[in-house]
Amino acid sequence: MLSILALTARRELLLALRRPAEIVMPPLFFLVAATLYPLAIGPDNVLLRAIAPGVLWVAALLAALLGLQRLFAADFADGTLEQALLAPHPLLLTVWAKVGAHWLLAGLPLVAVAPLLAIQYDMAPQALGVLLASLLLGTPVLSLLGALGAALALNARGGSVLLALMLAPLYIPLLILGSSAVHAEAQGLGSGAHLLLLAGLLCGTAALAPWATVAALRVALE
Amino acid sequence: MNLPYSSTAANRRAPHAPRVFSYAAPRHFFPLAAALIPWFVALAIVTGLIGLYIGLLRVPADAQQHDAFRIIFVHVPAAWMSMLIYLAMAAWAGVGLVYNTRLSAMMACALAPTGALFTFLALWTGALWGKPTWGAWWVWDARLTSELILLFLYFGFMALHASIDEPRRADRAAAILALAGVVNVPVIYFSVIWWNTLHQGASVSLNSAPSMAAPVLAGMLLMTLAFWAYSVAAVLRRVRCIMLEREGSADLLNAKTEGG
Numbered sequence: 001m002l003s004i005l006a007l008t009a010r011r012e013l014l015l016a017l018r019r020p021a022e023i024v025m026p027p028l029f030f031l032v033a034a035t036l037y038p039l040a041i042g043p044d045n046v047l048l049r050a051i052a053p054g055v056l057w058v059a060a061l062l063a064a065l066l067g068l069q070r071l072f073a074a075d076f077a078d079g080t081l082e083q084a085l086l087a088p089h090p091l092l093l094t095v096w097a098k099v100g101a102h103w104l105l106a107g108l109p110l111v112a113v114a115p116l117l118a119i120q121y122d123m124a125p126q127a128l129g130v131l132l133a134s135l136l137l138g139t140p141v142l143s144l145l146g147a148l149g150a151a152l153a154l155n156a157r158g159g160s161v162l163l164a165l166m167l168a169p170l171y172i173p174l175l176i177l178g179s180s181a182v183h184a185e186a187q188g189l190g191s192g193a194h195l196l197l198l199a200g201l202l203c204g205t206a207a208l209a210p211w212a213t214v215a216a217l218r219v220a221l222e
Numbered sequence: 223m224n225l226p227y228s229s230t231a232a233n234r235r236a237p238h239a240p241r242v243f244s245y246a247a248p249r250h251f252f253p254l255a256a257a258l259i260p261w262f263v264a265l266a267i268v269t270g271l272i273g274l275y276i277g278l279l280r281v282p283a284d285a286q287q288h289d290a291f292r293i294i295f296v297h298v299p300a301a302w303m304s305m306l307i308y309l310a311m312a313a314w315a316g317v318g319l320v321y322n323t324r325l326s327a328m329m330a331c332a333l334a335p336t337g338a339l340f341t342f343l344a345l346w347t348g349a350l351w352g353k354p355t356w357g358a359w360w361v362w363d364a365r366l367t368s369e370l371i372l373l374f375l376y377f378g379f380m381a382l383h384a385s386i387d388e389p390r391r392a393d394r395a396a397a398i399l400a401l402a403g404v405v406n407v408p409v410i411y412f413s414v415i416w417w418n419t420l421h422q423g424a425s426v427s428l429n430s431a432p433s434m435a436a437p438v439l440a441g442m443l444l445m446t447l448a449f450w451a452y453s454v455a456a457v458l459r460r461v462r463c464i465m466l467e468r469e470g471s472a473d474l475l476n477a478k479t480e481g482g
Contacts, residue, residue: 148402152395158385165381166399169374169406172367212398215319219394 004089005097012101022070026063027109033059034117045122052121053131053182057175059117060110060135064142065167067106069160071098071150076220085221095210095217099140099147107139123186130185130195134178137198144209145170151216174201246325248465255458262458266451273444281437290354293347294438299446301344303453304372305407307337311379312404315397325461327393328468330400331383332460336453338376345369368410375403389468 016023037055038048075081084094114135118128149167156162181194245251277295311333318327348366349359360366379396386392 148398152382152399153385155388155391155395156382156385157387158381162381162385165374166378169371169378170402172371173406173409209402212402216395216398219391219398222391 001089001093005093008084008094008097009101012098013104016101016105022067023105023109026066026106027113029066030059030063030110030113031117033062035120038120048121049123049186052118052123053127053179053186056114056117056121056131057134057138057179057182060114060139061142061171061175063110064106064139064146065160065164068102068146068150068163068167069153071102071147072154072217072220073150076154081217082221085218091214091217092210095147095151095213099143099210099213102147103140103143107143110139111135127182127186130191131182133195134181134191134198137195137202138174138178141174141198141202141205142171144205145174148209148213148216151213151220154217154220174198177201246323248325248328248469251325252462252465255462259455259458262451262455266448266455269444269451270448273441273448276437276441276444281435281441290351293351295441295445297344297347297351298442299449300340300347301369302446303449304337304341304344304369305410307333307340307453308372308375308400308407309404311337312400315393315400318393319397319401324390324468327390327397328461328464329457330397331393332457332464334376334380334383335460336456338373338380340449340453341369341373341376345373365410368406371406372410375400375406379403 034056037051041047041051072081075084081094085091111132114131115128118131123131145167149163149170152166153159153163177194177198181191181198184194185191245254273295277292281292283289283291311330314326314330314333317323318330345366348369352361353359379400382399383392383396386395
């Protein structure tokens with residue numbers, strides 16, 4: 001079981017590494033999107049510090065939506081997904097491996113880039129720490145729910161707009177918790193409760209979303 | 223004859239099966255829906271008129287909010303319906319997913335636009351109420367925000383269903399999305415308790431005496447009944463259209479002439 005998980009994840013990572021441009025895309029988008037706000041709003045440090053948590057979280061969420069459509073599309077097109085469905089091991093393992101690889105390739109880079117943006121927005125060190133913690137807890141949720149959306153959109157027309165329309169309402173609780181954790185820390189209220197709720201959200205999504213994703217893939221493949 | 227299903231299915235019904243299950247077949251449900259629609263339309267009109275008469279003409283103006291409070295007779299029932307219809311839609315979608323019945327998926331599909339309509343109505347009347355009482359059309363309050371998310375959930379459901387060409391596959395994919403979105407409904411319902419923001423607490427609850435005058439409550443319940451009846455009528459009408467679109471009209475139209 002574990003070897004299948006590891007092999008599938010390794011395959012995903014290898015495939016992605018062969019096309020490095022796609023790995024660079026989400027963090028680059030994150031940087032560009034978050035840079036646009038100060039240009040549009042004006043370089044007022046107080047204002048920027050106030051809007052930083054929300055802006056960075058929204059930008060991270062949009063960046064995570066970017067490559068999602070391709071998560072299952074290539075494997076669906078060339079029949080690999082069908083083979084995974086027919087294989088003796090459960091489809092759930094494939095989903096887990098893909099979600100894990102997606103998080104490593106699209107979620108973790110966002111966390112890595114976040115400090116750079118935090119400097120641009122003049123965030124306090126503690127607030128930065130909470131931002132990193134909230135992104136570490138939150139980006140896996142983006143990948144888990146994103147996989148569900150990508151699986152549902154497999155047979156659909158409408159592409160990334162449909163994906164955004166489906167996923168935005170599901171992402172909103174995460175967005176609220178993530179940005180308010182940083183807000184609370186910046187205002188000196190402490191962010192423990194928010195981070196615990198985020199961790200709870202992660203546990204709940206990790207328990208339920210892969211099952212729903214498998215169901216959605218079965219619908220697409222039937 | 224390439225009918226999508228056997229027209230003799232009803233005759234092979236097990237003798238002990240309750241008659242009501244035979245209506246799960248679109249062929250039998252189609253005439254039943256046609257027979258029910260006028261009754262629900264009439265009920266909606268009668269209760270709606272009485273409710274509006276009580277709400278707009280009989281109930282005196284509120285001491286604090288004056289006439290502005292009268293929107294309660296549309297706003298609260300619409301908000302109830304918006305959540306209830308989502309639950310009903312998700313339940314039908316779930317039944318369709320588990321038992322693979324066509325009618326339940328069609329019901330889920332037919333419920334979505336009415337649910338979205340009531341969600342929009344709740345948001346819109348809330349804005350009309352908010353302007354004179356809070357001084358703002360829109361506030362980023364927990365209940366308003368979560369109700370807006372509900373509207374987006376309806377849109378997501380309809381958009382996903384519309385963008386998959388095969389109806390059966392669209393049904394199942396949209397059903398999974400509807401079930402994933404169900405998490406949001408308790409959040410809306412309890413939002414006035416969990417977050418102490420601007421929106422007022424629940425006006426009516428089952429386990430305490432109503433905090434409002436009896437005529438106001440009566441008017442509100444009548445309007446709720448009217449909205450219920452309207453929803454049932456609209457959904458039945460829409461489900462009949464969906465059936466005609468999907469099942470091929472000839473068989474259903476025959477059933478209509480046979481069954482009335």
